[in-house]
Amino acid sequence: MLTWRGILTLTAALPLALLSASCGDDETPGSTGNSSTNGSTSEQPGDGPTYYKDVAPILLENCANCHRAEGIASFSLLTYEEAKTAALSIRSATEARRMPPFVLDNTGECNTYSDARWLTDAQIATIGAWVEAGTPEGDAKDGPAPPEPVGGLDRVDVTFDMGLDYTPDESLVDDYRCFIIDPGLTETAYMIASDVKPGDQRVVHHAILYALDNANAEAEAAALDAEDATPGYRCFGGAGVNSRWVVGWAPGGGPTTYPEGTGIKLNAGRKAVLQVHYNLSNGAFPDRTRVELKLAPTVAKEAVVTPLPALNLNLPPGQELTEATNQYTIPAQAPEVTIYGIGPHMHTLGRTMHVRAETDSGETCLGRVNDWDFHWQSNSFYTTPLTVRGGDTLRITCGYDTRTRNQTTTWGEGTEDEMCIAFLYMTY
Numbered sequence: 001m002l003t004w005r006g007i008l009t010l011t012a013a014l015p016l017a018l019l020s021a022s023c024g025d026d027e028t029p030g031s032t033g034n035s036s037t038n039g040s041t042s043e044q045p046g047d048g049p050t051y052y053k054d055v056a057p058i059l060l061e062n063c064a065n066c067h068r069a070e071g072i073a074s075f076s077l078l079t080y081e082e083a084k085t086a087a088l089s090i091r092s093a094t095e096a097r098r099m100p101p102f103v104l105d106n107t108g109e110c111n112t113y114s115d116a117r118w119l120t121d122a123q124i125a126t127i128g129a130w131v132e133a134g135t136p137e138g139d140a141k142d143g144p145a146p147p148e149p150v151g152g153l154d155r156v157d158v159t160f161d162m163g164l165d166y167t168p169d170e171s172l173v174d175d176y177r178c179f180i181i182d183p184g185l186t187e188t189a190y191m192i193a194s195d196v197k198p199g200d201q202r203v204v205h206h207a208i209l210y211a212l213d214n215a216n217a218e219a220e221a222a223a224l225d226a227e228d229a230t231p232g233y234r235c236f237g238g239a240g241v242n243s244r245w246v247v248g249w250a251p252g253g254g255p256t257t258y259p260e261g262t263g264i265k266l267n268a269g270r271k272a273v274l275q276v277h278y279n280l281s282n283g284a285f286p287d288r289t290r291v292e293l294k295l296a297p298t299v300a301k302e303a304v305v306t307p308l309p310a311l312n313l314n315l316p317p318g319q320e321l322t323e324a325t326n327q328y329t330i331p332a333q334a335p336e337v338t339i340y341g342i343g344p345h346m347h348t349l350g351r352t353m354h355v356r357a358e359t360d361s362g363e364t365c366l367g368r369v370n371d372w373d374f375h376w377q378s379n380s381f382y383t384t385p386l387t388v389r390g391g392d393t394l395r396i397t398c399g400y401d402t403r404t405r406n407q408t409t410t411w412g413e414g415t416e417d418e419m420c421i422a423f424l425y426m427t428y
């Protein structure tokens with residue numbers, strides 16, 4: 001184990017960090033076959049965009065996964081009629097980059113992500129031009145087939161199951177619950193793909209699976225469970241005991257495959273804690289969330305999810321933007337580290353984040369958030385993994401809008417407290 005990892009590792013109660021796959025999956029059926037050079041149309045130069053030829057491919061590939069009857073959005077975007085009805089709000093949501101939801105900057109100024117939910121500037125312009133032209137329909141022959149809902153993993157080796165239906169506490173707006181799960185793993189193995197299956201998406205807001213790595217942590221969790229009369233125990237921000245982050249999910253997340261040759265270790269015979277954040281704004285519906293994993297007996301490189309926090313938060317009230325920053329220098333003799341992805345985490349006051357590595361030869365940007373949204377946090381993988389070395393300094397800066405507060409906000413697990421962490425998926 002690296003010495004500097006010790007510095008970075010927070011012990012108990014790591015906060016939310018979520019790993020969610022992109023909705024706009026490259027492999028979405030129907031994303032091909034939409035070529036505008038279809039010989040059967042009499043396209044003239046200067047023809048404006050039509051729904052079937054130009055807009056449907058964008059909406060079906062990048063929006064339909066959530067905007068469909070069984071998806072998490074309240075309205076569907078599968079047909080011409082639906083797109084036409086919502087045309088003005090589609091234009092403004094895409095121009096402002098509110099939709100598709102993705103908090104990391106994917107412009108290329110600070111990396112791009114292989115699982116980004118992101119429209120190119122050209123796609124946004126196409127939507128704008130289509131709305132401007134009065135939402136012309138075009139010829140249905142030119143349109144792609146509606147995509148199938150995203151399927152699950154190709155193989156499920158272990159399922160972490162709450163084991164019961166839990167009805168969230170109606171007296172709360174947000175019910176954060178931790179459930180102890182024994183997956184019955186008889187051999188140590190590595191997670192190489194995951195799929196979180198929320199039981200009822202009307203209430204499940206986030207879910208995170210934490211591994212318990214020793215009997216002590218298991219005993220502490222069992223004690224918390226025993227003290228609490230209802231199933232599981234109350235927790236916010238983390239598992240409430242010493243634990244290791246394994247997988248997380250946020251709305252819109254689908255199955256995730258981890259970078260080739262890497263995986264997160266799961267120890268034989270050990271239990272885990274599943275933290276589920278229930279939001280009761282739709283009502284209190286019973287839920288039984290499951291996490292399905294695909295395992296490999298070995299991997300070329302074990303991955304760890306390492307938090308890079310700025311713990312020293314002391315945020316004055318009434319500020320439009322107040323920043324907190326922290327830095328860590330990697331010891332000179334440390335081995336080279338490959339970073340595959342990043343998961344930013346702040347609470348509701350968070351606005352911006354900038355994570356970078358300062359090296360002898362300059363600066364590497366590890367991640368940037370320009371407009372944080374607590375509800376859309378996710379952990380994304382870089383298109384090209386990054387490398388940091390001994391001697392490099394890692395710096396994290398978070399910006400907060402404290403205008404709604406009348407006293408100082410500090411680090412903590414409560415919803416009224418704040419955090420500043422980048423979770424880095426890495427191997428060394």
Ligand code: HEC
Nearest residue numbers: 023062063066072073074075089090093098099100101252
């Ligand atoms: C990861 C899931 C997800 C994806 C992908 C997604 N949306 Fe949404 N969208 C939502 C949710 C959830 C809401 C909020 C509430 C609702 O359902 O009205 C929303 C709201 C909207 C709204 C209304 C609110 C606003 O901000 O204007 C529009 C318009 C919209 N989406 C368009 C799109 C378009 C266009 C795309 C694709 C380019 C897209 N969405 C992709 C989940 C998603």
